[in-house]
Amino acid sequence: DTAVSQTPKYLVTQMGNDKSIKCEQNLGHDTMYWYKQDSKKFLKIMFSYNNKELIINETVPNRFSPKSPDKAHLNLHINSLELGDSAVYFCASRGLAGSYEQFFGPGTRLTVL
Amino acid sequence: GENVEQHPSTLSVQEGDSAVIKCTYSDSASNYFPWYKQELGKRPQLIIDIRSNVGEKKDQRIAVTLNKTAKHFSLHITETQPEDSAVYFCAGRVGGGGNKLTFGTGTQLKVEL
Numbered sequence: 001d002t003a004v005s006q007t008p009k010y011l012v013t014q015m016g017n018d019k020s021i022k023c024e025q026n027l028g029h030d031t032m033y034w035y036k037q038d039s040k041k042f043l044k045i046m047f048s049y050n051n052k053e054l055i056i057n058e059t060v061p062n063r064f065s066p067k068s069p070d071k072a073h074l075n076l077h078i079n080s081l082e083l084g085d086s087a088v089y090f091c092a093s094r095g096l097a098g099s100y101e102q103f104f105g106p107g108t109r110l111t112v113l
Numbered sequence: 114g115e116n117v118e119q120h121p122s123t124l125s126v127q128e129g130d131s132a133v134i135k136c137t138y139s140d141s142a143s144n145y146f147p148w149y150k151q152e153l154g155k156r157p158q159l160i161i162d163i164r165s166n167v168g169e170k171k172d173q174r175i176a177v178t179l180n181k182t183a184k185h186f187s188l189h190i191t192e193t194q195p196e197d198s199a200v201y202f203c204a205g206r207v208g209g210g211g212n213k214l215t216f217g218t219g220t221q222l223k224v225e226l
Contacts, residue, residue, distance in 0.1 A: 041200055
């Protein structure tokens, strides 16, 4: 029943590892996003996909690679994790045509040790 | 690109008082301004939004005002209650592809009994 869901909710890993976070939305939206929220609560957009096409790619290290197998899913893969990658990662999706509202997932708290 | 500044960073009010949070934006092409509320450990959730063709919008105890000339917008919460305690984010959207939202740095609102 959840509109935007993410897995896992928590992720603890060692530096240098590779990890993935998955996101799914059942709202029928075409556009999905990844945001990073750092320890100071600052929310910054990383990527956006519209119907499986990358449309926003902010200044993010190329260790981060989003993948959208279909418009309901947007996954985030991170290679060679660094301490500074520790943050909460939120997935979001945008309302239907004419709506600008973004709906956020519950977040994934990533801790890199 | 768009830059959104938000003040204050923390705000403490007594229950029943009003709270005002202010944001300024840099890009005069911005046309949509949402406000999100994020409770501790939860996802950001939209509480109210306003489009650039409207000067004011109200929903029960919350209201948003927009001054396009001065490029600033404000959130007003009246009759504050303890459950209003949260971090509030403003954001601005510049028209064009991607529906990219640029967020302010957040305001930690504490409503004291």
